[in-house]
Amino acid sequence: MKRTLFFGSLIVLAISMAMTVPAALFNWKNATHDFGRITQGKPVTVEFAFTNKGEMPLVINRAQGSCGCTGVDYPKAAVLPGQSGVIKATFNAAAIGAFNKTVTVESNAEGGTVVLNFKGEVVKDAASAQ
Secondary structure: OHHHHHHHHHHHHHHHHHHOOOOEOEEEOOOEEEEEEEEOOOOEEEEEEEEEOOOOOEOEEEEEEOOOOEEEEOOOOOEOOOOEEEEEEEEOOOOOEEEEEEEEEEEOEOOOEEEEEEEEEEEOOHHHHO
C-alpha cells in the first residue's frame, strides 16, 4: 500500500512539473488579413506581426504558403522572450477572381503549428480595384 501511494505521488508530481515547463508562445497582432480588391499583375504583401510572450526562445522551423503564388519570409534566428518578429507573405496576383490563402507556420511555440490567413479579390485594372 505504501509503495502504491509513493508511486502515485511521484506520477502526480511528474505530471504537474511537465505542465509548468517553460515554452515559447506566439502573441499575434493579427492572424488574418483582407486585401479587398487588388489589381491583377501587381504582387501584394501582408505582414503578420507577433511577439514571443513565452519564457523560451521561439524558433520558427518553417513557414510555407498554401500555393506557389505565395512567397513567405520569416525570421531564421530565434526570437527571444519579449521580442517581436514579422512573417511576410507576398501574393502574386496573376489570376482574376477571389482568393483565400494560408501560411502554415511550424515552430517550437506552444501549440506547434499556426495557420495565418489572407484573402481578397483580384480585378483586371486599377480603376475597378478601388
